[in-house]
């Protein structure tokens with residue numbers, strides 16, 4: 001498995017993990033989700049079908065479960081943005097695949113969401129460099145010969161507490 005998805009090249013890879021099932025990815029999403037709060041931005045990169053929506057859905061539903069709520073989390077590939085609440089936390093789940101430029105993406109109101117909400121962004125390459133400082137890239141990769149395996153690598157600046165916590169989640173598997 002290789003990281004073929006676009007990712008800001010100057011960011012170091014802080015951790016890698018291999019998922020062997022959709023359930024394992026959902027459990028990791030819940031562990032990572034527990035570390036996140038408003039103002040955190042997770043950029044979910046990787047090819048079509050590599051597991052970005054699966055990860056985001058599990059993360060959102062795990063945060064809602066803490067508050068006794070549960071919503072369907074459809075892929076935002078047509079609506080571009082779906083918003084959720086988990087207690088006081090607002091969560092934005094975006095899929096920018098159909099957009100062609102950063103201006104279109106930012107018109108969705110993303111800049112405000114980057115500071116006020118927890119943002120989970122699929123196809124972040126569409127932001128073309130307009131990634132918020134401190135964002136975490138999770139890059140998903142898969143190999144058609146091992147259909148239930150997914151590689152997940154974490155790329156972000158390594159000087160924050162969030163970076164250390166997310167790296168620990170992946171390292172602990």
Ligand SMILES: Nc1ncnc2c1ncn2[C@@H]1O[C@H](COP(=O)(O)OP(=O)(O)OP(=O)(O)O)[C@@H](O)[C@H]1O
Nearest residue numbers: 019020021022025048049050051052053054148150
């Ligand atoms: N280990 C795994 N982790 C995550 N998903 C897996 C895994 N193994 C198999 N799958 C399956 O792979 C599919 C991933 O689909 P998903 O919609 O999450 O991809 P995506 O990356 O969001 O694609 P797109 O770029 O089209 O939005 C799901 O059907 C999921 O059940």
Ligand SMILES: [Mg+2]
Nearest residue numbers: 052053075122
């Ligand atoms: Mg998706």
